[in-house]
Amino acid sequence: xxxxxxxxxxxxxxxxxxxxxxxxxxxxxxxxxxxxxxxxxxxxxxxxxxxxxxxxxxxxxxxxxxxxxxxxxxxxxxxxxxxxxxxxxxxxxxxxxxxxxxxxxxxxxxxxxxxxxxxxxxxxxxxxxxxxxxxxxxxxxxxxxxxxxxxxxxxxxxxxxxxxxxxxxxxxxxxxxxxxxxxxxxxxxxxxxxxxxxxxxxxxxxxxxxxxxxxxxxxxxxxxxxxxxxxxxxxxxxxxxxxxxxxxxxxxxxxxxxxxxxxxxxxxxxxxxxxxxxxxxxxxxxxxxxxxxxxxxxxxxxxxxxxxxxxxxxxxxxxxx
Amino acid sequence: xxxxxxxxxxxxxxxxxxxxxxxxxxxxxxxxxxxxxxxxxxxxxxxxxxxxxxxxxxxxxxxxxxxxxxxxxxxxxxxxxxxxxxxxxxxxxxxxxxxxxxxxxxxxxxxxxxxxxxxxxxxxxxxxxxxxxxxxxxxxxxxxxxxxxxxxxxxxxxxxxxxxxxxxxxxxxxxxxxxxxxxxxxxxxxxxxxxxxxxxxxxxxxxxxxxxxxxxxxxxxxxxxxxxxxxxxxxxxxxxxxxxxxxxxxxxxxxxxxxxxxxxxxxxxxxxxxxxxxxxxxxxxxxxxxxxxxxxxxxxxxxxxxxxxxxxxxxxxxxxxxxxxxxxxxxxxxxxxxxxxxxxxxxxxxxxxxxxxxxxxxxxxxxxxxxxxxxxxxxxxxxxxxxxxxxxxxxxxxxxxxxxxxxxxxxxxxx
Numbered sequence: 123x124x125x126x127x128x129x130x131x132x133x134x135x136x137x138x139x140x141x142x143x144x145x146x147x148x149x150x151x152x153x154x155x156x157x158x159x160x161x162x163x164x165x166x167x168x169x170x171x172x173x174x175x176x177x178x179x180x181x182x183x184x185x186x187x188x189x190x191x192x193x194x195x196x197x198x199x200x201x202x203x204x205x206x207x208x209x210x211x212x213x214x215x216x217x218x219x220x221x222x223x224x225x226x227x228x229x230x231x232x233x234x235x236x237x238x239x240x241x242x243x244x245x246x247x248x249x250x251x252x253x254x255x256x257x258x259x260x261x262x263x264x265x266x267x268x269x270x271x272x273x274x275x276x277x278x279x280x281x282x283x284x285x286x287x288x289x290x291x292x293x294x295x296x297x298x299x300x301x302x303x304x305x306x307x308x309x310x311x312x313x314x315x316x317x318x319x320x321x322x323x324x325x326x327x328x329x330x331x332x333x334x335x336x337x338x339x340x341x342x343x344x345x346x347x348x349x350x351x352x353x354x355x356x357x358x359x360x361x362x363x364x365x366x367x368x369x370x371x372x373x374x375x376x377x378x379x380x381x382x383x384x385x386x387x388x389x390x391x392x393x394x395x396x397x398x399x400x401x402x403x404x405x406x407x408x409x410x411x412x413x414x415x416x417x418x419x420x421x422x423x424x425x426x427x428x429x430x431x432x433x434x435x436x437x438x439x440x441x442x443x
Numbered sequence: 444x445x446x447x448x449x450x451x452x453x454x455x456x457x458x459x460x461x462x463x464x465x466x467x468x469x470x471x472x473x474x475x476x477x478x479x480x481x482x483x484x485x486x487x488x489x490x491x492x493x494x495x496x497x498x499x500x501x502x503x504x505x506x507x508x509x510x511x512x513x514x515x516x517x518x519x520x521x522x523x524x525x526x527x528x529x530x531x532x533x534x535x536x537x538x539x540x541x542x543x544x545x546x547x548x549x550x551x552x553x554x555x556x557x558x559x560x561x562x563x564x565x566x567x568x569x570x571x572x573x574x575x576x577x578x579x580x581x582x583x584x585x586x587x588x589x590x591x592x593x594x595x596x597x598x599x600x601x602x603x604x605x606x607x608x609x610x611x612x613x614x615x616x617x618x619x620x621x622x623x624x625x626x627x628x629x630x631x632x633x634x635x636x637x638x639x640x641x642x643x644x645x646x647x648x649x650x651x652x653x654x655x656x657x658x659x660x661x662x663x664x665x666x667x668x669x670x671x672x673x674x675x676x677x678x679x680x681x682x683x684x685x686x687x688x689x690x691x692x693x694x695x696x697x698x699x700x701x702x703x704x705x706x707x708x709x710x711x712x713x714x715x716x717x718x719x720x721x722x723x724x725x726x727x728x729x730x731x732x733x734x735x736x737x738x739x740x741x742x743x744x745x746x747x748x749x750x751x752x753x754x755x756x757x758x759x760x761x762x763x764x765x766x767x768x769x770x771x772x773x774x775x776x777x778x779x780x781x782x783x784x785x786x787x788x789x790x791x792x793x794x795x796x797x798x799x800x801x802x803x804x805x806x807x808x809x810x811x812x813x814x815x816x817x818x819x820x821x822x823x824x825x826x827x828x829x830x831x832x833x834x835x836x837x838x839x840x841x842x843x844x845x846x847x848x849x850x851x852x853x854x855x856x857x858x
Binding site: 141142143145146149172248251252256282283294295297298299301302303336338340352353354355356357358413414 | 446447448449450452453469471473474477478479789792793794795796798848849850852853854
């Protein structure tokens with residue numbers, strides 16, 4: 123299969139669904155991407171992950187795979203590692219980069235080492251609370267870091283299991299809610315500011331930052347309901363940031379993309395405070411492509427067509443083989 | 444591009460759709476349908492136990508004999524022949540009804556929707572057991588009703604609780620529009636209103652002029668003898684009765700009925716015509732043939748034997764695996780067991796951990812209009828084999844034990 127082949131001759135397999143709680147979100151992402159590629163004439167088909175995937179891939183190998191599976195094993199690098207073992211070209215980040223971005227704590231270590239600002243944090247496995255006593259540990263964390271804090275599962279997305287702790291009484295239930303989704307908690311200083319997401323795409327000339335998107339939930343937090351119910355959140359693209367701040371968000375997003383070794387497309391989440399200070403929260407290697415997802419919004423705001431961008435990435439993936 | 448909420452219609456929606464939103468529970472359930480997950484979260488009857496070949500022949504005969512009529516429009520009230528056959532079914536439960544008083548609906552769920560539209564203005568009070576059927580809550584909430592729950596125990600709705608509920612509403616200077624109840628093998632609680640309490644509830648309702656809507660999908664799905672006769676069999680006035688073939692035949696046919704006094708029936712008829720013109724002719728004809736040409740009572744026995752074994756498997760597994768502090772109901776029929784977690788555990792918060800262990804259930808909060816139910820969960824036994832049910836409970840018990848540990852860890856932490 124050659125890079126210049128006609129779209130109809132390129133079989134693109136979109137992997138969507140998966141075993142995580144973002145199953146349905148992933149299916150929506152998959153359908154939207156499939157629709158965009160089919161309109162451009164690609165021989166595109168979608169499949170969920172299951173025990174029959176490997177034999178199916180071996181028997182009828184696609185030309186390119188676009189993994190849009192959120193959560194494990196789509197974003198933790200294992201699906202990418204399997205596809206690499208089979209020698210299949212992948213759109214997006216490879217297994218190494220995915221593994222780095224998936225583990226939020228390890229990713230923050232890498233970012234801080236690279237000099238990229240990220241909120242102070244500590245991490246604690248569930249077991250530590252029974253080993254050392256939850257009260258002592260939580261008291262110590264609150265004393266050392268100060269409140270408010272944000273408790274997040276070390277891995278996973280869509281805001282599931284994320285809880286803000288404004289007073290010490292909220293701490294135990296926030297921890298329990300977090301451990302519903304992961305056995306390790308990332309406990310991060312809460313940074314007051316505006317939520318900004320910057321998409322990064324690479325269309326062959328190196329990674330480029332898309333216009334920043336500002337996220338403002340109309341009621342309460344940017345939780346699951348605010349993310350996936352149209353009408354619950356106001357998104358502004360490009361975000362109303364001063365030119366130097368906007369430029370700095372773009373710069374930081376690109377640094378994150380490079381530092382973690384991400385490919386083709388990623389989304390970097392940041393907080394911009396009133397003084398224009400910027401902190402990086404995390405990076406996503408399988409950003410959502412649903413109708414309420416940020417990456418397609420930013421692609422369109424950049425004057426690009428979402429389908430064309432995917433098509434370019436498909437051809438790039440082919441060229442890499 | 445300026446800000447967008449991705450919904451250009453925000454200012455145009457009716458007030459009754461405010462607050463209708465996808466929640467994370469929906470996300471969690473999308474995983475529950477995966478094959479590696481043992482789902483005790485279902486609610487489906489086990490339609491695989493139907494005689495498919497025989498049904499295939501029946502449908503073929505139906506189409507060749509009356510296909511043109513069955514595929515056309517029909518009267519809004521539904522076919523007379525089927526309504527008469529359904530009166531025969533009702534007679535088995537001691538209900539005397541005339542075919543004229545039945546309105547056929549697209550599942551009993553549509554009956555609930557029609558009744559909500561017919562009786563409820565925004566803010567009207569509806570009384571219902573706590574917990575109650577989630578679909579009824581949906582219909583009442585879409586009508587912007589104020590649902591007030593009444594307490595239940597192992598013998599069903601507590602008459603004194605109904606009295607207290609009515610008194611509290613009277614103190615507000617208001618009246619409840621009706622009491623919605625599932626007296627037999629209640630969904631989700633699995634409990635049955637006793638003989639004595641049926642009479643008491645009817646007497647209280649009569650004294651207070653309280654209309655009762657009796658939802659009776661499960662009384663034929665009975666494992667340990669015949670349940671007490673429905674409320675409607677005891678009182679022809681003051682009770683509107685909802686029935687369905689979903690559990691005795693097939694839920695996918697979407698056929699239910701409302702048995703209502705003539706004045707109400709006429710309003711329901713206008714409502715159904717405005718809503719769907721008429722129920723499906725094909726469904727009605729298939730149901731008529733099921734009831735008149737096939738051994739339907741034998742089929743119900745097949746379902747009941749199968750469900751009884753599965754209920755027993757679920758009860759046995761709960762007894763064998765669940766840690767102390769966990770309790771559950773013992774249903775004499777229906778499709779569900781209602782379980783209560785040890786103190787301090789939260790069934791909604793526990794669900795992601797359960798799914799990680801590949802087992803699913805329905806958290807209790809969905810069965811209450813007031814946010815209660817955090818310690819409770821509904822477990823279904825109709826859709827899985829006894830072995831799979833046992834494995835599901837084994838996994839769930841591990842999750843509960845682990846949550847107890849987590850609770851104890853953080854209770855020490857000052858929760």
